[in-house]
Amino acid sequence: METMTPAVAVVGAGPAGLTAAAELARLVDGEVLVLERERVPGGIPRHSDHTGYGLRDLRRVMTGPGYARLLHRRAERAGARILTEATVTRVSDGRELEVTTPSGLVRVEPHALVLATGARERPRPARLITGDRGAGIYTTGHLQNLVHLHHGRPGKRAVIVGAELVSWSAVLTLREAGCRTVLMTTSQPVPESYAAFHLPGRALLRVPVATGTRLVSVEGDAGRVSAVVVEQVGTGRRRRVECDTVVLTGDWIPDHELARGTGLDLDPRSRGPVVDTALRTSRPGVFAAGNLIHPVDTADIAALDGRHVAAAVQRWLGDERMGEVAFDIEVDAPLRWVAPSVVRRGDPPPARGRLLLWTDTLVRSPVVRVHQAGRPLARRRLPWPASPGRVFRVPWSLLARARPDAGPVRLSLAR
Amino acid sequence: MRIHDVAVIGAGVVGCAVARELAAYELDVALVEARDDVGDATSKANTAILHTGFDAAPGTLESRLVPRGYALLSRYAGETGIAVEPTGAVLVAWDDDQLAALPGLRDKAVANGYHAAELVGPDFVYGTVPALGPGALGGMTVPGESIIDPWSTTLAFAYDALARGVGLRLGTRVEAVESGPEFTVLRTSRGDIAARWVVNAAGLGADVIDGHFGHRRFTVTARRGELIVFDTAARPLAPKIVLPVPTSRGKGVLISPTVFGNVMLGPTSEDLPDRTDTSTSEAGIASLLEKGRRIMPSLLEEEITTSYAGLRAATEHGDYVVDVDAGKRYACLGGIRSTGLTASMSIAEHLRDLLDTAGLPLKPRAGLPPPVRVPVLGEASARPYQNDELIRRDAEYGRIVCFCEKVTRGEVRDAFAAPIPPRDLNGLRRRTRATLGRCQGFFCGAEVGRLFDEATGTGD
Numbered sequence: 001m002e003t004m005t006p007a008v009a010v011v012g013a014g015p016a017g018l019t020a021a022a023e024l025a026r027l028v029d030g031e032v033l034v035l036e037r038e039r040v041p042g043g044i045p046r047h048s049d050h051t052g053y054g055l056r057d058l059r060r061v062m063t064g065p066g067y068a069r070l071l072h073r074r075a076e077r078a079g080a081r082i083l084t085e086a087t088v089t090r091v092s093d094g095r096e097l098e099v100t101t102p103s104g105l106v107r108v109e110p111h112a113l114v115l116a117t118g119a120r121e122r123p124r125p126a127r128l129i130t131g132d133r134g135a136g137i138y139t140t141g142h143l144q145n146l147v148h149l150h151h152g153r154p155g156k157r158a159v160i161v162g163a164e165l166v167s168w169s170a171v172l173t174l175r176e177a178g179c180r181t182v183l184m185t186t187s188q189p190v191p192e193s194y195a196a197f198h199l200p201g202r203a204l205l206r207v208p209v210a211t212g213t214r215l216v217s218v219e220g221d222a223g224r225v226s227a228v229v230v231e232q233v234g235t236g237r238r239r240r241v242e243c244d245t246v247v248l249t250g251d252w253i254p255d256h257e258l259a260r261g262t263g264l265d266l267d268p269r270s271r272g273p274v275v276d277t278a279l280r281t282s283r284p285g286v287f288a289a290g291n292l293i294h295p296v297d298t299a300d301i302a303a304l305d306g307r308h309v310a311a312a313v314q315r316w317l318g319d320e321r322m323g324e325v326a327f328d329i330e331v332d333a334p335l336r337w338v339a340p341s342v343v344r345r346g347d348p349p350p351a352r353g354r355l356l357l358w359t360d361t362l363v364r365s366p367v368v369r370v371h372q373a374g375r376p377l378a379r380r381r382l383p384w385p386a387s388p389g390r391v392f393r394v395p396w397s398l399l400a401r402a403r404p405d406a407g408p409v410r411l412s413l414a415r
Numbered sequence: 416m417r418i419h420d421v422a423v424i425g426a427g428v429v430g431c432a433v434a435r436e437l438a439a440y441e442l443d444v445a446l447v448e449a450r451d452d453v454g455d456a457t458s459k460a461n462t463a464i465l466h467t468g469f470d471a472a473p474g475t476l477e478s479r480l481v482p483r484g485y486a487l488l489s490r491y492a493g494e495t496g497i498a499v500e501p502t503g504a505v506l507v508a509w510d511d512d513q514l515a516a517l518p519g520l521r522d523k524a525v526a527n528g529y530h531a532a533e534l535v536g537p538d539f540v541y542g543t544v545p546a547l548g549p550g551a552l553g554g555m556t557v558p559g560e561s562i563i564d565p566w567s568t569t570l571a572f573a574y575d576a577l578a579r580g581v582g583l584r585l586g587t588r589v590e591a592v593e594s595g596p597e598f599t600v601l602r603t604s605r606g607d608i609a610a611r612w613v614v615n616a617a618g619l620g621a622d623v624i625d626g627h628f629g630h631r632r633f634t635v636t637a638r639r640g641e642l643i644v645f646d647t648a649a650r651p652l653a654p655k656i657v658l659p660v661p662t663s664r665g666k667g668v669l670i671s672p673t674v675f676g677n678v679m680l681g682p683t684s685e686d687l688p689d690r691t692d693t694s695t696s697e698a699g700i701a702s703l704l705e706k707g708r709r710i711m712p713s714l715l716e717e718e719i720t721t722s723y724a725g726l727r728a729a730t731e732h733g734d735y736v737v738d739v740d741a742g743k744r745y746a747c748l749g750g751i752r753s754t755g756l757t758a759s760m761s762i763a764e765h766l767r768d769l770l771d772t773a774g775l776p777l778k779p780r781a782g783l784p785p786p787v788r789v790p791v792l793g794e795a796s797a798r799p800y801q802n803d804e805l806i807r808r809d810a811e812y813g814r815i816v817c818f819c820e821k822v823t824r825g826e827v828r829d830a831f832a833a834p835i836p837p838r839d840l841n842g843l844r845r846r847t848r849a850t851l852g853r854c855q856g857f858f859c860g861a862e863v864g865r866l867f868d869e870a871t872g873t874g875d
Contacts, residue, residue, distance in 0.1 A: 123855030145861035
């Protein structure tokens with residue numbers, strides 16, 4: 001078996017991994033090796049064929065596939081080595097990797113490891129949608145892969161589960177493939193996606209959005225979806241909607257199997273690895289970045305994680321002395337998780353000076369309260385909503401008064 | 416018209432085992448299946464357990480055939496590479512009724528010739544399966560209970576049968592039967608098939624076929640069993656099969672590891688009027704989750720990979736109905752329930768002996784081909800993606816296409832080159848595990864679909 005000993009191994013060539021690799025190739029001596037299981041690098045943007053990519057990291061706006069190509073090119077130009085069709089099948093209890101490639105098994109023994117394996121949407125069984133099995137049920141990832149990379153066709157009438165940003169992305173993909181979206185369902189009382197996108201989206205695309213509903217079951221006919229049953233959550237009233245396509249959007253879960261398999265501490269709420277503000281995991285020399293730790297934020301935020309983690313990896317390779325844990329960060333409902341959630345002495349602020357959080361209910365004009373061991377530290381009204389289906393960002397400055405070794409810092413919302 | 420010596424109706428696990436067995440003799444055997452694949456009805460959705468037969472009703476045919484089938488199939492799995500893991504099982508008693516029922520179950524096991532079952536206390540139970548929820552009062556171990564790949568079992572029988580000269584007729588539904596003095600004509604959706612002898616292994620349709628031969632011995636009821644399959648991350652929670660203790664108040668659900676590395680929770684049990692209804696139900700899934708939460712709360716924290724419903728061919732009889740009508744040169748295999756996977760080879764053997772007595776001439780065929788080797792699908796063996804030597808010989812085994820289940824392009828290619836290639840994506844799944852994993856196609860669904868279209872010449 002072949003053995004490789006790069007300075008850094010990055011698992012996953014999506015926006016976070018490619019950006020980390022491009023930075024690291026400039027910053028560190030020795031090889032930066034990116035391991036990507038797909039045939040083409042780029043991650044999710046490869047098949048997300050609409051504009052809006054690159055805003056915060058590249059200060060420009062481009063399509064998903066164009067963005068994926070550019071990040072790939074930049075990483076290669078910077079000198080990173082990108083191995084495609086290279087699937088990491090196991091991480092040892094240190095940071096050694098077992099990799100399957102078309103030329104045989106490879107053992108990779110890096111000095112530092114960055115996990116950037118991204119996230120996926122929960123499929124139908126995990127959402128407990130009962131009824132018939134049948135063709136025509138997709139997640140957005142599956143659908144966009146089918147339409148944009150394989151030029152395949154879904155059906156003619158679709159019901160979309162979810163009404164967040166990714167759900168509207170699915171509407172656009174379906175429209176391009178000649179499939180009309182007849183209904184979007186969301187259990188939220190209001191649609192989750194950005195108002196700026198939602199209102200014109202609703203007007204231009206003429207998609208009815210059923211709020212406060214859930215998809216209960218699927219009916220099939222001759223091996224294909226023929227209808228779904230949608231229930232009004234409050235009243236239990238049900239109706240049948242004829243369709244031949246169902247797209248399950250959002251409800252993200254990190255692709256965390258490598259992180260879990262190797263025994264990293266996981267956040268039980270986000271299910272991603274626990275990281276500190278430098279994006280170190282619970283194991284020295286192992287880092288995590290991108291939607292693996294915050295499922296999910298937009299691609300540019302994942303990319304900026306990549307930039308942030310590169311600096312931390314460089315310090316690690318330069319024999320940094322890592323500070324002790326100063327405090328943990330915790331959240332109260334309706335907040336579900338926060339990333340990063342560990343703060344060490346002497347560490348930099350998190351990427352972009354923001355904590356990333358997830359909320360389960362909409363708070364339009366949220367007041368963020370910060371406490372440490374019962375002591376109020378800060379209280380600030382933020383000018384953006386805390387909205388389910390997308391990351392809620394909280395400025396790091398709200399934690400300025402937190403003291404090391406004074407117990408966990410808790411974030412909560414007041415209406 | 417060609418007149419076969421034997422026509423076997425139904426290519427489930429039992430029909431395939433019977434065809435394979437009879438083809439070991441100098442007989443011209445046709446295997447007739449209504450669906451487009453072997454093992455595509457009751458055989459594809461069971462609890463995938465290789466049973467010792469410890470809990471069968473003593474004295475029944477089932478109680479004799481299950482232990483014999485266990486021995487035969489264990490050996491055959493070794494020869495062909497069908498994944499089997501001898502995990503053992505523990506029955507767990509959660510209330511006084513169940514605890515009181517355990518000694519009787521052990522006596523029953525002994526009556527069935529199974530002597531390895533032992534009554535154990537709660538400490539032993541929790542030592543064996545630490546993830547069990549609170550409240551277990553005791554249990555009984557059944558060390559011989561094992562888990563098996565049910566899909567490869569049916570396929571191996573079918574491949575062997577084909578290698579021995581059996582003619583497989585898929586998509587061929589028997590609609591009527593015309594008995595004659597020398598041979599019987601099966602009127603099918605794809606023309607007539609004539610055979611001197613007919614074996615009815617039609618599973619859910621066995622009573623209808625039996626009726627065509629003038630018998631009214633039983634009625635098949637489709638008994639739906641819903642199952643939830645949890646992610647492979649849950650596998651350490653279930654090192655053994657956790658069985659319920661059946662009492663007069665009903666039978667609970669089991670939690671079982673699978674050879675693919677998942678954990679299964681189920682089945683429900685509900686009689687359905689529609690023999691084709693394999694939908695899952697809200698009530699069924701909810702009841703499984705409620706029961707599962709009590710048996711193993713931490714399992715419910717894991718991701719659900721899939722859920723499905725299987726149909727068992729239940730009858731009003733408590734036993735298998737295996738009978739040969741020598742006058743009509745007709746054999747019936749009815750009421751073969753979930754134990755039929757374990758008993759498949761012994762049912763075939765038993766039927767062969769009955770047919771021999773009834774006058775079917777059995778002359779062993781010389782130069783039988785060796786048993787087939789099935790693809791390595793179980794987690795207990797090194798799979799192609801882990802095999803450096805194999806990948807260096809053929810790079811396609813190093814190209815993983817389904818990331819969750821680690822299925823390579825080489826294995827997908829092989830499935831289409833096999834004696835019975837898949838005709839739909841479900842067939843491909845059963846042969847390779849592709850898209851069966853936690854992402855359910857988020858990453859690989861489109862690519863696997865493309866490979867299927869390419870291999871079968873379908874799609875756009």
